[in-house]
Amino acid sequence: MINSYFELIRSGINTTYQDKGRENLYHIGIPYSGAMDNRNFLIANKLVNNNLNAPVLEFAYQGPHLKYRGDKISIAITGDVIFKIIKNGLENVGNCYESYQIESGDEIDIISTNKSTYGYLAIGGKIDIKYQWKSCSINTKAKIGSNNGKKLESNQTIKLLNLNSNKDKKKIDYINSKVENIRVIKGTNFNYFSDEGIKNFFEKKFTVSKLSDRMGMRLQGNKIDNILNTNIKSEGLIKGVIQVPPDGNPIIMLSDHGTIGGYPKIGIVASVDYDRLVQITPGSKIKFTEIQLTDAETLFKLYEMDTDNLLSQI
Amino acid sequence: MINKIVNLGDSALYCDFGQEVNKEINSKVIKYFNSVRKSNIEGVTNVTPSYNKLIISFNLSITNFKKIKKEIEILNIDYENKITNKEIQIPVCCENSFSLDIERLEKKLNLNREQILEKFFNKKYFCYMTGFIAGMPFLGDLDENMRADRLETPRVKVPKGSIGLTEQFTNIYTFESPGGWNIIGNTPLNVFDSFNENEPNLINPGDTVIFKEITSSEYKKYHD
Numbered sequence: 001m002i003n004s005y006f007e008l009i010r011s012g013i014n015t016t017y018q019d020k021g022r023e024n025l026y027h028i029g030i031p032y033s034g035a036m037d038n039r040n041f042l043i044a045n046k047l048v049n050n051n052l053n054a055p056v057l058e059f060a061y062q063g064p065h066l067k068y069r070g071d072k073i074s075i076a077i078t079g080d081v082i083f084k085i086i087k088n089g090l091e092n093v094g095n096c097y098e099s100y101q102i103e104s105g106d107e108i109d110i111i112s113t114n115k116s117t118y119g120y121l122a123i124g125g126k127i128d129i130k131y132q133w134k135s136c137s138i139n140t141k142a143k144i145g146s147n148n149g150k151k152l153e154s155n156q157t158i159k160l161l162n163l164n165s166n167k168d169k170k171k172i173d174y175i176n177s178k179v180e181n182i183r184v185i186k187g188t189n190f191n192y193f194s195d196e197g198i199k200n201f202f203e204k205k206f207t208v209s210k211l212s213d214r215m216g217m218r219l220q221g222n223k224i225d226n227i228l229n230t231n232i233k234s235e236g237l238i239k240g241v242i243q244v245p246p247d248g249n250p251i252i253m254l255s256d257h258g259t260i261g262g263y264p265k266i267g268i269v270a271s272v273d274y275d276r277l278v279q280i281t282p283g284s285k286i287k288f289t290e291i292q293l294t295d296a297e298t299l300f301k302l303y304e305m306d307t308d309n310l311l312s313q314i
Numbered sequence: 315m316i317n318k319i320v321n322l323g324d325s326a327l328y329c330d331f332g333q334e335v336n337k338e339i340n341s342k343v344i345k346y347f348n349s350v351r352k353s354n355i356e357g358v359t360n361v362t363p364s365y366n367k368l369i370i371s372f373n374l375s376i377t378n379f380k381k382i383k384k385e386i387e388i389l390n391i392d393y394e395n396k397i398t399n400k401e402i403q404i405p406v407c408c409e410n411s412f413s414l415d416i417e418r419l420e421k422k423l424n425l426n427r428e429q430i431l432e433k434f435f436n437k438k439y440f441c442y443m444t445g446f447i448a449g450m451p452f453l454g455d456l457d458e459n460m461r462a463d464r465l466e467t468p469r470v471k472v473p474k475g476s477i478g479l480t481e482q483f484t485n486i487y488t489f490e491s492p493g494g495w496n497i498i499g500n501t502p503l504n505v506f507d508s509f510n511e512n513e514p515n516l517i518n519p520g521d522t523v524i525f526k527e528i529t530s531s532e533y534k535k536y537h538d
Contacts, residue, residue: 026360026371027347028515029445029488029506133511142448142489144508185323233335234452236362236369236445238326259445260364260452268323271374293379296324300374 004070006123006158012110014060014213015152016138017129017145020053025133026236026259030144033137033256036118036214036278039307040078040176046314047076047099047171048124049164055129055136055146057121057158063110064121064152070160074099074167075108079119080176080279083110098171099124116176116279124164139256141215172313179276180205180284182269183291183299187242189232189264197225197248201266205285206250212282214256219286223248224266234262240269240277254278270296272303316346319386321379322369327386329368335454335482339366340442344519345391355385363519364443365452399520401438404486406477406525407533408499415465415496419479422462422496433460434498434525439484441521449488449506451517456482468494475500477525486517499527502536 018041021034035041035058045054057064063081076099077083083094086107094100094108096119102108113119129136129146136146143149147156193201200222209218230246237243241253243263252269253261255278269277270291280286291299322328329346332339340363347363350370357377362369372382408416408431419430439453456479464480469492472478476487478495485495488506505516517523 023359024351024361026362026369027443027445027519029448029450032360132508141491142506142508144448149508185321188320188322188328233333233365233367234443234446235364235367238322238360238369238371240323258447259362260443261446265322268326271324293321293324297374297378300324304375 002070002160002162004073004125004160004163006066006068008064008152008154008156008158009067009107010065011152011154011156012059012064013062015064016058016140017055017127017136017147018058018138019055019136021137021255022133022135029259030133030142031139031255031257031259032239033139033145034135035120036255037079037120037275039275039310040118040120042307042311043097043172043174043314044076044078044120044122046311047078047097048074048122049166050122050124054122055127056123057152058118059110059113059121060118061113063113063119065107065109066158067105067107068102069104071104071163072167073102073160073163074124075102076100076122076170077110077119078122078176080114080116081110081119082112082114083108095171096176097174099169101167115178115281117281118278123158123160124167126161128159128161141256170314172310174310176279177276178279179273180280181287181289182273182277183296184242184267184269184288185291185293185296187265187267190266192226192228192264193244193266194225194227200224202288202290205287208280208282208284208286210282214254216254216257217252217277217280219250219252224250226264230264231262232264234260237261238268240271240274241265242267242269252277270299272296272299316386319383324379325372325374327370327372327379327382329370329386331366331368333366335365335442337440341520343368345393347519349389349391350386353385353389355382358382362445399522401522401524402517403524403526404501404503405528405532405536406499406501407528407530409530412476412500413498414476416498418465419462419496419498423459425459430460430498431527433457435527439523441517441519441523443519444515444517447489447491448508449515450485451505451523452483452485453523454483456484462496464494465496468492472497473500475502477501500533502533
């Protein structure tokens with residue numbers, strides 16, 4: 001039994017434990033959940049010598065402020081994140097994509113996710129948390145996962161069961177690229193919408209609404225006109241589906257989405273763009289371009305190769 | 315048989331069994347659902363049945379639409395195999411604090427409270443699917459004269475355990491959540507149990523549900 005832990009001086013706005021999420025549970029109403037931005041999740045774990053699927057802290061907008069107690073440990077932060085490491089009262093600005101050795105009494109203050117939405121903190125060791133359906137991922141809607149399915153709160157602790165022995169400094173040169181152009185495959189109800197609605201969907205920009213969260217991204221700015229029926233018989237949903245409710249404002253299903261929905265599907269975000277999609281902040285613009293299935297498949301393969309290549313450099 | 319298989323994005327198959335909602339079509343969907351899950355096709359990560367569609371999600375890192383489509387087209391479906399189903403009784407209290415939309419229903423259906431409750435309780439319901447949020451059962455069918463539209467403005471918070479009605483369907487809110495169904499009562503039973511990982515759902519597709527009216531004092535006893 002080791003006695004190493006982090007104390008949450010401030011929890012941050014939306015801090016949860018996440019890993020790859022859970023499969024094969026859509027039919028009972030449980031989505032994948034898991035880290036929103038998979039690439040940044042993997043890189044964070046690799047930087048601290050963790051198993052790639054190890055639990056990390058995911059935060060949005062304002063992150064947590066933590067104080068460490070225990071033996072030396074390594075940590076890494078990924079994304080577009082502004083943070084400080086405080087040692088003996090001295091503040092140092094931290095860099096993303098670089099591991100740091102933390103000692104007892106040190107603090108990590110994650111100030112903001114800057115021009116992105118989600119950031120990741122990986123801790124080199126094993127966190128003492130519960131798993132449900134083989135995943136620690138917190139789904140606050142269905143109260144599933146570690147921490148009783150709730151967001152982390154100020155003053156709670158993050159206990160560690162063991163620490164990784166290899167604490168060498170690791171870093172990569174990587175910039176969390178930002179895009180506003182998202183590629184979309186035509187949806188199963190594409191013909192429910194007017195020619196003008198479809199033209200607007202692919203030619204005009206949308207604004208990401210403040211009501212967006214881990215369940216969905218709501219868009220505003222161009223109403224998509226439905227000419228057939230504003231409801232369909234409820235059916236399964238997947239991550240990335242773009243539904244258009246009767247008010248004409250599209251909603252993109254994200255990792256914690258409801259598993260069944262009754263609004264027409266105009267399109268589905270190509271998997272290659274999902275990690276970048278979730279990083280678009282409320283108030284920012286987003287534009288859709290159509291992509292064919294085979295191109296989406298090829299681009300996803302290239303994206304994965306690129307991720308593997310980044311991981312192999314660490 | 316599946317009428318049509320198309321792609322839903324780049325990592326799911328959309329299997330269309332028809333436009334109508336009835337037991338026969340839904341039973342076919344459930345038979346396919348069971349067969350796909352049993353067949354352990356490489357790369358399949360989720361199978362989602364609904365009234366008349368089946369969505370098969372897969373891991374694009376190891377397979378693709380073309381491969382999974384082929385596997386589904388040659389899949390052996392045992393149509394004779396009866397779906398195992400249970401009959402489940404759900405206690406429901408319809409006293410005023412729980413029947414949030416009874417007055418709306420009275421107006422919309424042109425029936426009084428007693429008539430509505432009598433029709434509601436005097437029937438067995440078939441579970442078509444579960445989901446939206448964890449464990450929520452979609453049950454049917456309500457009598458023709460019991461069918462009302464969704465609320466014009468959905469509630470921001472529907473209390474946990476609420477029994478909702480809309481069109482030909484009735485459901486149970488397993489968690490507090492937003493929702494637009496007409497709320498007729500509330501059950502003290504826990505319909506979803508995340509600590510029972512093997513069988514978290516009390517009600518599964520194919521099951522039959524009977525609602526039983528209880529008083530508020532009986533309701534309270536469930537929580538003691």
